[in-house]
Amino acid sequence: MTKKNIKIAVASGKGGTGKTTISTNLARAIAKNRRAAQYLDCDVEEPNGHIFLKPEIQKSKAVTIDVPEVDNEKCNGCGRCSDICQYNAIVSLKKVVVTFDQLCHSCGGCKLVCPTSAITDKAKEIGFVDIGVAKEIGFIQGRLNIGDIHTPPLIKEVKKAASSDSVIVIDAPPGTSCPVIEAIKDCDFVVLVTEPTPFGLNDLRLAVGMVRELKLPFAVVINRSDAGDDEVLKYCSKEKIDVALEIRDDIEIAKAYSKGEMIVDVAADYERGFIDLFDYIDKNIQLQEKLI
């Protein structure tokens, strides 16, 4: 049986390689030619897939996390709350307990160990999840409040908002740390976007290390493939990594991009490339399913 609700993450070590370009076009190509698709913008610190997809947002919901609130009247100053906190988000001083919302990871440990029930949960808003449609595809994005650092919990909410009956394309944040791990960790396949430059290769190596650590199947897409050198291709061949798509450094793409337009709308052969990319991923996932 064909698995319908497959999750594809589009990630990269390096920023600016084209994650949003690849993920928006891939989602559109899937929805137009293959199956129902949703695009999830998990780059919540700077979501910009909406520029290409121009969605109609139907609802926005605030996302909150629980942080401790202390009733100093009830506190007996035992200090167990600050002893258990691994992030120094709560300190018990002689007369008063001080909390630091930005350091809190919402584990709830302080509340559990408090012998006088002086600690309760307080909801702290960290950002928003917007849900809507962009032509034929479902659109969901996270928006982290400016100055907030609770990126992973917001990404988790964006992923929860997705429906389970379509292909999900996740636009991940750049880098190799907590936010991108949260975005890609339960995906069926990861597309690593890079560019053929020393910078692209350096950060691709880091990203490959990350997906191998997570034991996720992956392939590489090279953007502006004829712009630099062939070191990325050599690396992929040596490491036996599939290069699933190469996109030329084409002035027409650059023009469309600068106007916030999609590659698949520029020329039919580009759309073909994204359909082939999806078919490659789909085949790969179905093959793994059979192996399990």
Next chain:
Amino acid sequence: MKVAVTAQGRDLASEIDLRFGRAKYLLVVDTETNEFEVCDNTVNLNAAQGAGVQTGMNIANLDVDAVITGNVGPNAFRTLNAADVKIFLAKKCSVQEAIDKMKSGELTAQESANVEGHWV
């Protein structure tokens, strides 16, 4: 008066540590007798986050009236403020010089943090 000074070494001749949260040592000096005790703060040197908060709590537990350091961020300031510990900032000098400067009134108590916090 009991004053905690963030220090790079274990005696009064050592230089003050300009970093508050990740200071190596805390020297607790009695300004009347010039006697002092050394507290090791190295556990915070490699803290992932919240080093200022933790050092602030350590200082609060030392029952001092004031602290002399180089810089103080917003979280450390809030912690020390809640513990009623006055904060004095000094430039590069020895612990003894910092104590002398405070006694002669050259250092003024901080009303707010003087540097930004660093988020993880």
